[in-house]
Amino acid sequence: MSYTNNQRYTGRLLSMIGLLGILVAAESCTTSSGNTDGQMPLPMLPVLTLNNLSATTYREFPATVEGKVNVEIRPQVDGYLEQIFADEGAYVKAGAPLFRVSDKPYREQLANANATLLAAKGNLEKAELEVERLTPLVQNNVVSEVQMKTAKSSLQTARATVAQAEAMVSNAQINVGYTLVKAPVSGYIGRIPHKTGSLVGRGEAQPLTVLSDIHEVYAYFSMSEADFLQFKEEAPGNTIEEKIGNLPPVELVLADDSVYPEKGRIETVDGQFDKTMGAITFRAVFPNSKGLLRSGNTGRIRILKQYKEALVVPQEATFEMQDKVLVFVVADSNKVVSRPIAIGDQSRNYYFVKDGLKAGDRIVYTGLTRLRDGVTIAPQVISMDSLIKSKPL
Structure with a gap:
């Protein structure tokens, strides 16, 4: 019985020695895998150096397209529609017969x-x-x-x-x-709601058709009051007419996001704001010699703006706090400091900085949620040129 107790005691002692060895080995591995001074490693984050660039930005406004001349064709006498001379979508010249009412x-x-x-x-x-x-x-x-x-x-x-x-x-x-209805202008025939044999007259709500002259088309779009005030401030000229005349050519982005090949020009602006919408309407004109546009098309007017020298920052490099837009600037000793910026314009991927930064400043590109003022980072330099190639202005 005494011999058995000694065996048990010896086994327990050996087990305790083995466990102590495992703990020592684990501590040794932990120490060797960390910093020698016991501190956490510095976060490695991508950093951009800002510089002035030539850039083009634009603003877009929803637009509707109408033919330069849209004429509702209505009968001047009452009677049965006896004959239809032109089909929907056909191009007719001025003076061509369109309909005949029983005479x-x-x-x-x-x-x-x-x-x-x-x-x-x-x-x-x-x-x-x-x-x-x-x-x-x-x-x-x-x-x-x-x-x-x-x-x-x-x-x-x-x-x-x-x-x-x-x-x-x-x-x-x-x-x-x-009784013989003729085309007052050259253009394309719209929808014809009445068929042969229909009773038509001057009291009909629907016209016989709409004739559209679309050699040139009008694109109507609206600006909010804030946008209009910005337009008046930025466009060169003393009067609204001069400012409109000095605007660069505009583009029309179609419903499939393709850009209409012909550029247009803004011609006029309404004399007053729409009280219900709080917006004012502009009219741009586009050439349409190939007939690619028709009345009723929708799209977006794109007004381009050229910058000879612009300081741009990626939108991913910013964050918002209390209605302010901020970036983390990499200061001396690679410590980061948050700084508010004033935005003058923006594109799809970038902000155009008006104040708060200057050429040569370094900012953190991504990983902003891990940062706070005073944190030291290990900068990983990335090129602004390579970034713009992957994410165009």
């Missing part, structure tokens, strides 16, 4: 007006003959002056009746002419 009732009116005119002319001739017959008789005192005055009055009435009948004939001819 039978209007030709009957014309015939009736002509008959009335003939009768009026017959009465006029009769009245003229009566005056001619009475003239010598009055001169020879055969009949009284009263009869002559009555005859002349009848003559005047007959002449008025002829003039009235002629006006009726002219009006009837106009109505007959209105």
Whole structure:
């Protein structure tokens, strides 16, 4: 029994010695894997050196496109639509026939007006003959002056009746002419809601079609009050007309994000703001000789702005705090200091700095959530040129 207890004691002693050896080995490995002075390693973060660049930025505004001339084609007479001469989307020249409204009732009116005119002319001739017959008789005192005055009055009435009948004939001819609807301008035919046999007239809410002259198109877009004030401040010129005239050509970005190949120019601006929207409307004009744009197209007007020297910072290198935009500047001894910046403009990926930084400053590019003022980092220099190649201005 005594021998067995000694064995157990010896086994426990050996186990404790082994455990102590494992702990010592683990401590030795931990010490050897860390800094020799026991401090945490410095965070390695990418750092950019800022420099002035030539750059182009732009601002975009939603726009709608309309043909330079959009004419609603409406019938001037009531009747059944008898014939349609042009199909939807077709190009027609000014004066080309588009629609014919049944003209039978209007030709009957014309015939009736002509008959009335003939009768009026017959009465006029009769009245003229009566005056001619009475003239010598009055001169020879055969009949009284009263009869002559009555005859002349009848003559005047007959002449008025002829003039009235002629006006009726002219009006009837106009109505007959209105039954053939012609294109007032050259352009493209829009949708035709009425089909052959439809009853159409001047009271219809829908026009027969819309004719669009799209050799040039208008793009309408709106600026908010703040944008308009910025435009007035930045655009050169003393008056709004001069400022608009000095604007560079604008681009039209289509619904598929492609850029329309022709550049346009801003021509006019409304005289007042829309009270409900708080915005003011501009109009730009674009050439459209190939007919690529149609009335009803939507897109975005892009107004370009050139910078000869601009200090830009990537948006990823900034953070916001209390309505301020800040960056971490790498100061002496590689310590970082937060600094607010004033933004003058921006592109999709960059801010254009107006104040707060200067060329030669170094800023931390990413990993900002790990930083606070006074932290020392191990800078990993990256080139601004290589960054711009991967993320264009």
